[in-house]
Amino acid sequence: MLEIFLKKKYFYPNQYKKTIYEIDFSYLKEQGIEYIFIDLDNTLISYDENHPSKEIKNLINKIKDLNLKVVIISNNKKTRVKSFSDNINCDYIFSAKKPFRSGFKRALKLLGNPNPEKVCLIGDQFLTDVLGGKKMGFYVIVVDAIKRKSEKWYTKLNRRLEKKVLNRLKKTDRQFYDKLHLEEKR
Numbered sequence: 001m002l003e004i005f006l007k008k009k010y011f012y013p014n015q016y017k018k019t020i021y022e023i024d025f026s027y028l029k030e031q032g033i034e035y036i037f038i039d040l041d042n043t044l045i046s047y048d049e050n051h052p053s054k055e056i057k058n059l060i061n062k063i064k065d066l067n068l069k070v071v072i073i074s075n076n077k078k079t080r081v082k083s084f085s086d087n088i089n090c091d092y093i094f095s096a097k098k099p100f101r102s103g104f105k106r107a108l109k110l111l112g113n114p115n116p117e118k119v120c121l122i123g124d125q126f127l128t129d130v131l132g133g134k135k136m137g138f139y140v141i142v143v144d145a146i147k148r149k150s151e152k153w154y155t156k157l158n159r160r161l162e163k164k165v166l167n168r169l170k171k172t173d174r175q176f177y178d179k180l181h182l183e184e185k186r
C-alpha cells in the first residue's frame, strides 16, 4: 500500500516555509497564482484553538488585497470550518477528504473551474495536503505544523506513514530531504 504513496513527484512541495507568515504572496501572484487554498488545522490554528488571531486576520486581508482569492479547505467538520471561515470572510470546503480529489474539485467548482495551475495549496501534512495538492496539479507550499501535541489519533497515524515516506525519500533523494529541514521539526 505504501507504494502508491511513494511516487516521489507527488511529495515534492514547491516551497517549504516554517510558518504561513513567511510566504511571499506577491511572488505567488507574479507566478500566475490566482487562488490560495489553505488548510485549517495546524496550518492556520492548532486543534485546540477555534478562532483566527489578529495576525491571521491581517494576513488574510493582505492576501485579499493582492486580489488573490482565499478558500479554506479542511478535512474537519462543518461547524469548525464554517465558523472560522465566516470570521475571516472566506469560502470554505469542509470534510474535504484530502488527499482524495473530491474536496479539491468542490473548491474548483465553487470558483468556476479555473486551471489548477492557478491554485496554490498551503498545508502542513505530506499525506493529505502535499500528496493531494500535487496530484491535482496545484502549486504546493508545506509549512511546519503549529502544534502536534493536540493532533487527533488519525492525524498521528498519518504522521507515522508520513515519517516512513520521508525516510524513504531521505535514502533516495538526500538533497530534497535536506531542503525540508525535517530534523529541526521532529
Ligand SMILES: [Mg+2]
Residues within 6 Å of the ligand: 039, 040, 041, 042, 043, 123, 124, 125
Ligand atoms: Mg493540517
